[in-house]
Each structure stands twice: as structure tokens, then as C-alpha cells.
Amino acid sequence: MVRVAIVGATGYAGAELVRILSGHPEAEITVLTSRQFAGVRFAEVYPAFAGQVDLACEAYSAERVCDRCDVVFLALPHQLPMSFVPDILAREKKVIDLSADFRFNDAAIYESTYQAHTAKELLAEAVYGLSEVYTDQIKNATLIGNPGCYPTSVLLPLVPLLQKGLLDPASLVADSKSGVSGAGRSLALASHYCEVNESFKPYKVAVHRHNPEMDAILSREAQKAVSITFVPHLVPMTRGMLTTIYATPGVDLADKDVSDCYTAAYSQRPFVRLCANGRLPDTLHVRGTNYCDIGFKFDQRNNRLILVAAIDNLVKGAAGQAVQNMNIMIGCDETAGLLNVPYPL
Amino acid sequence: MVRVAIVGATGYAGAELVRILSGHPEAEITVLTSRQFAGVRFAEVYPAFAGQVDLACEAYSAERVCDRCDVVFLALPHQLPMSFVPDILAREKKVIDLSADFRFNDAAIYESTYQAHTAKELLAEAVYGLSEVYTDQIKNATLIGNPGCYPTSVLLPLVPLLQKGLLDPASLVADSKSGVSGAGRSLALASHYCEVNESFKPYKVAVHRHNPEMDAILSREAQKAVSITFVPHLVPMTRGMLTTIYATPGVDLADKDVSDCYTAAYSQRPFVRLCANGRLPDTLHVRGTNYCDIGFKFDQRNNRLILVAAIDNLVKGAAGQAVQNMNIMIGCDETAGLLNVPYPL
């Protein structure tokens, strides 16, 4: 059994880590930390866990955390992880960081998007945890920068096509829609029930922080500069993210070419499901799971390819992919703890 | 007082006509028809109206309807109106048809999208009821083809820019999101509560029937062939529609050019609101109203213009615009019956 610590356990991503890791056959949660709820039993903060999780939250201390675990999950706002990680790595623990702090190899991009980086020396060894794309690097990593939810939903459908040079990189538009849990548990008018319910709206149009993250990985995989237009929207539902991507083929392209490309990339991967029979993804079908469902259609009249990907923003978009990365790192089955049967509704 | 009949009063668009016209200072509802509920009081079908609407539904008969009204609103599935309208016009009543039957001047487009048209001879005189664009024609019309909800949300932001030649017509993508009421009151698994709630999904990708309707009007106003990529999605909420449009400028274009173009087109029109201060539309802000809120942003990095429009699909997208058209036709204030103060939430 690998012993795991969840730092920042009482935010939504942290609680989702608790859920998944509690049922993980190869992992044991040994430490939960929470600044706000230090000293409080986790099941009092989230009564859903009563009878299943019998740990109290504690304040973070590198020493106390690292003494009792092998892997540290950080579910904290960006800027905190970069101050914690050097110490944890020095204690020879593996780190999976769900913030943006270790997602960029290029500190300049991070700094122009977030703020000054205080642990730049680690960026070279940090591995971007897009499980299906960087599996080999993840196997040997000690520090994972776990992808953002929006980038996960954009990159999984785009990367295989860009790797093969099938799309015109100048044509890319990603129109994303996210459930409200993506905004986290911190109080904000934007997450206040009556402001969100019966409301649909875009936000941070073309200026969202996940945009540079997408561009960096798209460019790396396309082996040329790629800049995608990205617009996120907020959907009145708790969980789920769906991204619709518009792209112009860069070569002559038929349905079968796209199918074949996806099959080559993903048919051996347990968590990417290609929608069959012209079906398209629906967030309800991936709710609570680590799946990324991908479908596509051609708009023949306009020679435009339309890709659709759906994930649960808290699972494949955060905690689930983090656990998938841990599984790859520790060498157990990639699906361990992640194959709960989905809800039909 | 103009006497109005609502044919198909118990569907959602019909009931919304009842709501708006009940409070209209210049109109009096004299006839409500419903095949399913003939003989039943309207307020039994929709108890919300108890104490306010004291009419019973009746079966449709051209004679009985036309004897008692000046204007006929048809809120029926397509194919029925084309069989009713010749008779109504022969009785010298004005018709506002909310179906697709009289939206196309070109019968061939209608027939390739829907089915054979049995009243083609009327298509030349039918006016497309996009109130802000075809005001002058509407004034003198006797037959209005009221626009679809999706086309309304796509055309109002695009037409002024295309009229001025500011956009590359080959670049247009419209990603639309609609509340569930757009699917109407007919029972269907796709509108079954548990299948929609906590779900977000695309449907009829690049094959929706509203796509040719958009293309026809965009082409007419751009004075060249325009074909837009259109993808509708379903949002778990009752009312509201938001469309995000991606377009590449056809000329050098700055924020101010777009603002000026919209101001020229709409500043004198009561129901199009341009979002100020970089704010973007939210369906909640137009809920229950006839407003179309329009905002925009440039994605400078990719030289792409992003337009966002929000409407209430049942009001500006159906019944409200129909009443606005009636107002224009009968020469009363364009806003009569349509200026109820919006709900803050």
C-alpha cells in the first residue's frame, strides 16, 4: 500500500481526492490537511463521508506530512505549492500538484500568466500530467504538474490530430462549458446559487489563464507555434465540462482519418472513449468518472471539423487524473480506484 | 384595440403569446385554439393564469377564428401553417407565423430543409420578421415568417457587421446554447427531467434546420454567399439562449469600429442592448424579456472577433418578437406590451 497525503483536502478537488483515494485498493490516506478546518474531522466538513473516512484535518507541516506518506497530493491555490514542493522533494516524496505551479516548463509563460515563480529550478524536471500523452515521462517523474480541467478537455481531442499534422493550427477555436464546481468552494458572488441558477454566460473571454497552458502543450505536440482561441462559459450544474472545438483540416481529411487517428492514440487507453455511431458526448455520461468521451462531426459545407469532448471537471479534470498519474508513477494498474461504474443519471 | 387570435395556444410559444398579449395595452385576445385541449379553460391547462385569463381553448376553424380577430398568431409545428394561411389571408386578416413555413423566400431551400411547400405562391410576399432588420417591410406586411430562436441570436449580432463588410464571411462559427423550453411541451426523452438535469450536450451538430435560415439572411445582408458553421447545445435551464460567434475580420478592425457599427444599427432600437464596460451577456439578465443583449471581445493574438448575444428563447426568440412585429404592423409603439421590468433573478 502506498501511503498518501492530501494537502488542501477540504476544497472541492481535495475532497474529490479523498473520495477516490478512500476507495483505492493500493493506496491508504494517512494525512489530510486543511488550513481552515485544522482539528476538525473530515466527515464533519463533508458529512457525506460519515462512516467511511475517519480522519481529522490537520495544519500543514512538511515534516509531519512527509513522515507519514509516500506521495503528496497538493490541492491548493497556485503560488502555495511552489513554496511547499522543494521541501517535500528534499524529503524524497513524490508530488502531484493540482495547481498551475508546475505545469509550465517555461517560467516566463508561467510568470506572465500568474506571478513570479520561486521554484523555477524544478520546472525542468516537472512533468505535465496529461496521462494519455505523457505516460512514459509520468512513470519516472517525481513531480507532476497536473493539468487544468479546461486544458484536459481541449488537449485530449486535439493532440493526436496535431501530432499527425492533420489540422491547420491557425484555425483552432475552443468553446468550453463548465459546471460550477470548477470555481471551487471559496465563497464568491459568481458561485452564489441565485446568480448561477437559470443562467448561462461566458467569462474571461480570450483571457483565461488556461489558454497559455493549452498553447504550450499544443505547440509542443504540433512542433510549431499554436495559439488557440479559448472562451469558457458557466453552466448551471455542479459537475461536468464539455468543449466544442472548431478546426479547419490542414490536409484532405475524411471521417475515417479522424477515427483512425483517435483509435491509434487511444484504443488501448482505458479512460478515453470514442463515441460510436455518430453519438456525441454528454457531460451526464461521464459524471463522477475519469472518462473523457470524444466525438466529432464534419461540417462539410464549410470544410470544418467539429470535435467535442466531455469530462467531469473534478475527476478527469482534476482529482481523477491526479490519481491516474499516481497509478502510473507507482506502477500499479492505471485504472486502480478509478473504475467505479458510472451513474446512469 | 386590435383583436388577436392565438392558434396553438397551449404549447410553450403559444402560452408565452398569451402571457404577453394579456398584458398588451392595445390588443385583446379573443380566440385561443388548441387541438389537444379544445373545450378546456386555458387557466386549467396553465394554472399560473388563473384569475387573469378567462378564455377556453377551442378547435381551429378558419371561419370562427377570423370572424373574431384582426391578427392571427400561429404557434404550430411547421407544415400546418402553410395549410391554414391562404384561407386566413383570403379573409383579410394579418398573419404572424412562428413556424418555419414562411421564413424563406426561396421555396427550394425550405423544401430541402423541411418538406414540400404547399403555399409557395405566398413566399414572395412573406416578410422575415427580424424586427430590427426588416422594420420597413414588416410595417406593410400581411404575412410574417417569425424568425427562429437560434437565427435571432445569430443574426442580430452578425448582420450589422456583414452589411458593412467588416467580417470574412468564410470564417463564421456560431456556438449556441439553449434552455430546454426551446424543445417545446411535447413529451420526448430529450426533455425528460432526469435526462437533461445536470447534463450539457450538443445536438444536431452542423445539421440543424435553423442553419439554412441563418445562411439565407446572412447572404442577403452580406450581398454574397455566406455559410456559417452552427452547433447548438442544450443547457439545463428552462429559458434562455446564448450564442458565441467566432469571426475573422475582413478588414482592419478595432473595438471602436465594432461599437460604432452596433451603435449605428441599434442605438435607436429599444430591444437591443449593447453591453457596456466590457461586460458580456448573461441569459439571466434577459430572462422573461424581449431584449437581445450583445457584447464582444477581440482575441488579439489570433485576430479573431468574438461576439456574444443573449436572448430569452421564448420571448425575443419567439413570442416577444412576434408581438414586436405586430406592434410594427399595426402602427403602435414598438414596445407596447413588451416593457415589463426584468427580474433581477
Add this chain to the structure above:
Amino acid sequence: MVRVAIVGATGYAGAELVRILSGHPEAEITVLTSRQFAGVRFAEVYPAFAGQVDLACEAYSAERVCDRCDVVFLALPHQLPMSFVPDILAREKKVIDLSADFRFNDAAIYESTYQAHTAKELLAEAVYGLSEVYTDQIKNATLIGNPGCYPTSVLLPLVPLLQKGLLDPASLVADSKSGVSGAGRSLALASHYCEVNESFKPYKVAVHRHNPEMDAILSREAQKAVSITFVPHLVPMTRGMLTTIYATPGVDLADKDVSDCYTAAYSQRPFVRLCANGRLPDTLHVRGTNYCDIGFKFDQRNNRLILVAAIDNLVKGAAGQAVQNMNIMIGCDETAGLLNVPYPL
């Protein structure tokens, strides 16, 4: 035209007052105050009102407010109104207070439920603004303590039956369910979207502050001590409140007796609708309106009467009833500004 000020205009009840009074034919809003948004245009705080409400919020000052209005609506947390009201009354303005500060004639009950009362001398003249029950007193009032939302939904169905002595006062149970807007716009985990959505729960069971308010009025109208068991619950929806009341008849009682009692009490009153044909209330049917829908059924097997009342918590439960009270006070039609046609959905 009566000039009105809304103090605390940017909370949900305040914004609802703005909505209703903006469309009121006999009233003109002259002042909006907001501590948090002083200096900001109201339509920036609530963009729904763009183009319709052209006032900026200002800080509260008795002098500046009273100089420009005839009636002051206070939509503030309790405890603030009692410090403002003496000064406003001294300036000979009428006051309608939506907080609890002037709902009790007996200061002791107020003080045991809330906190020390600093304007006790006004309690004797304050009128409890349950419009249908205290119409005559409201006509001549200068200070209205506007009822709470829960009490409104409990008292309207119970008062006529208790006045006639038809129920056993020891048998009363009120099980209430409220939409989330009742909790207001202040940020709180209990109103955070993901904590409320897909959740149903009771809160403040048998200890809610509205319980003593109900008891006081029930006792007054029954002319004996009445103490009701009251349990509120939170429903995942924005607007609406439904109360189910269980009562044992105190006398032999048939359906017709209950109907007759309600008819006698309410048939001349525009905002109480008795559900006909065995139909029972649904919050959707009163959404956005000032109606209180009342229905009932006997559980014959257990000799228990079940009463059901539905209101919109923000309208009949707050701002709408406040305006109804103003209408009664200023002698205009009781329904002025309040008869917008309801939404069918």
C-alpha cells in the same frame, strides 16, 4: 405620483422592490441606497435593469432620503431599521419595513427572538402588514412591519380557519419549503451553488425566528394561545415557497366548510387564489407574482386537514406584499403595479 425611496436596494428583496416599483403606475422611485454599492449605477449591479432603471445607488442619509420621497421602503437586515425609523417618521414619511423590527407589538417576544429593541415606543403604532388580514389598520398606518415570507405562507391559509374556531390550535404543524433567494445575496456556504444544487434539507428545525412571529399572529386571530410546530426546508430553486400545514379540526368539518370559510375571507381579495377542482398549489404557478395560491385536502382516515399554500418568497413573501401595503396606505388600487401576467414556466 407617490415618490418612493428604497433603502437597501441591492439585496434581493430590495432589487425586487426596484423591479415592482419601476413598473408601478402611481409610484416613482426617487432614491436607491446601498452601503456596498454607493456611487454605482443600479443597472451595473443588476444588469438586467439596463435601459430601464437609470439611478445610481447612494449612501443612506435620513435627510437626503426623506427630502425626496413620500414613502420609505427599508430592505435591510433587522436591527438597522429600528435605528433609522424614528428619524424617518419624525420627518413625516411613511415607512414600510421588510425586516422583523416592527412585526411584533410585544417587545419581549422580539427581544427574546432577536436582540434588544431600541425603538419600543413605536411598536404600538406599527401595523403588521399581512395585507388581507389587516387591511383596515394598514390604510391608516404610518409604519408597517412587513411580514416574513414563511409567516405569510402559514398565516394566509390558517387565519380564516382559526378565526372561525374550526381547528384544534394544539394540532398545528407547518412544514415549509423555500427557494434559495430567501437567504439573500450575502455570501454564505449555505447559498453556495454546489452545496445547494441537487440537495434538499431542513434547517433551523423548530427554532426558526419566524416561528414566534407566526405564533403571535395566530394567537391574536384565534383569540387564544397558539403555538405551531414549524420546520423550514431548502429547495434547489431560486424563487418560491410552499407550506404544507397539518391540522386536526376542532369541530365537525367538511370540505365545503373549509371552502366556504376561504371564500368568505378571500373571494374579494385579488391576490389569494383558491385552487379549484382538487388542484393543489405549485410554486411554479406563482413565480414572479404576488399571488398566494391555497388548496386543501382531508385525510379522512386520520381526521386531519392538510392545507397547502404557495407564494413567491420575494413577492408576496416580501417586496410584492410591501407594495400591496403601500397601495392600501396611499389609497390607490390594491393591485397597482402587481398584476403583471404570470409566466407559464
Add this chain to the structure above:
Amino acid sequence: MVRVAIVGATGYAGAELVRILSGHPEAEITVLTSRQFAGVRFAEVYPAFAGQVDLACEAYSAERVCDRCDVVFLALPHQLPMSFVPDILAREKKVIDLSADFRFNDAAIYESTYQAHTAKELLAEAVYGLSEVYTDQIKNATLIGNPGCYPTSVLLPLVPLLQKGLLDPASLVADSKSGVSGAGRSLALASHYCEVNESFKPYKVAVHRHNPEMDAILSREAQKAVSITFVPHLVPMTRGMLTTIYATPGVDLADKDVSDCYTAAYSQRPFVRLCANGRLPDTLHVRGTNYCDIGFKFDQRNNRLILVAAIDNLVKGAAGQAVQNMNIMIGCDETAGLLNVPYPL
């Protein structure tokens, strides 16, 4: 491994059985039947299951079903099971029926509530599958009448108190609230999205078919005739049921007496959780789980005890309890397949 058949697999309760049994360590699903979807792969009917459930639906035939399984779950509308069960039992298979057909020992009560019973001879041996109360009988049963969702939420909190004679049986009122999935997948206006969303309402007040079921078990356990007043309501959410019960103590009763009674009844049972620290149940905390959370408060002023129970109507209220019963019948751990960690939201 026990081989199980799910008859009626494509309704909501059937699909929930598929979900739970797919992940069950001791069971293997060998047959899925569906009249409507015979010949269709289950994962096409419910795409959420793609990659996890690889069976096609087939038409029902006693022979073909029984040849391949040991236990038959029937998730069908009432009246069908009574025609299937004799044949299945004759083939020596165990049956767990989720309909009402085998919930009553007294055919007269069934017949006055539903319709004529065609397999009355089996009622004596059928065991009411309220797992925590009839564990011993379930162990040896071959035919289980699985409880209704409402009765489960009413009986679990009431039975221990009635068994001990702590409550006045004439005082009982159950006010229940259910998510929409309880109405099943069959199309109906009452489950049409726009009719349910933003709506809260009671239905079948004091005449619901689950009322006699409750009375029968309450009477059996109280050892005297008990008749409870029961009012169900519909909540705009997919899953979850919460029941608030009002009861007058029949003896002198303190908090500790109630706690002790529940502790004695349930502390060794894995799926009933008593809410600690004055917390009360919330449907969100049991979503997707087999838990029944129970809490209580006294209304001291009125000497009334308020009990609150929350379940997931599709799990503990249907499929989960059915699997729990199977576990008890086949002698494996009662929690097998049912201890997935709950979602925090």
C-alpha cells in the same frame, strides 16, 4: 459468483441495478431484459456504461432467463411481476421484486390499493425486504417484496420507536419530498423538464399508494393499528428523498431516549447513519449511496418529536436495498457492492 438477471433493465431502477451489480464482487450479471430495447446493447441505451457493461438487452422469457441465473431482479411496473414470479420460483430461482406486487401479506390491502392479485398464494411466503428490520426472514427468503422508496424513508426512522411504544400512533404525519427520478423514465408531463424545474409541489396528497404499505408495516411493528398521514412532494432534483415526520411521544421522552433507541436498532447496521452533533440529514450527503441518514429534534414547546430521514430514492429506496437483500439472502457481506465512497457533491 452468483449469476443475476435484471428484468426491466432499462428503467431507472433497472439501470441502477446494473450500475450496482456491475461493480459487485460476488455477483455477475448474465441477463438484461427490456421490452422496449430488446436487441439493443445496454450501453447504447445508457452511454454512461460504454466500456463497462457489454451486454445486449433481450426480450423476457422465463426459460431463457432462468437457465442462466441464480437470482432474478424484477424492475417492472406492478402487475407484471405477479404474472412472472410463479414460473421463476418453480424454476427454483430466488426473486427480488422491486414492484408492489409482493409487499403485502394481506391480499385485500393490495387489491384495494392496486388491482386484483393473481398470485395470492405466494403472499404468505414473500418477505418484505426492509433490510434492517426483517434481516432474519430475508436470509431464508426465496421471494422478496422490495420496499417502496417512500416507505423506506418513513419506516426506518419510525419502526424502532414504535416497537418500543415510545410514540402515540395516532399522531403520525410524514411529509416527504422526492427527486424526480422516482417517477421513472416513462414520458409524462409531470416529468417534463420545464414543468418540474423551478417548481415545488405536493401530489397525491393523502391518497398515495405507498401509504397503505407504510400502515401495514407500522401496524405490524407497533402491534396495533397505525395509520399515518402521508403527503409526498416533488423536488426539482434528480436523486434524493427526504422525509420529515411529526409525532407526539406516547410516554415521557428525552433526546437520549430517542438516541438510545436508534443506537440499539442500528449501531451495528452499516447503512443507517445517525446524524451526530445536532446535524440533520441532507439528500446531498447520501446521493448515490445506500445510506439512510436519520436525525431528530424535539419541538419542546409543543411536545412534538421531529424525525428526519434522507435516502437516495434509487439506491436505498430501490436498487441498493434490493442488492442489500440479495447479499443477505446469499450470505455474503451485507455491504458487498454497496460501499462506494459517496460524492462530496
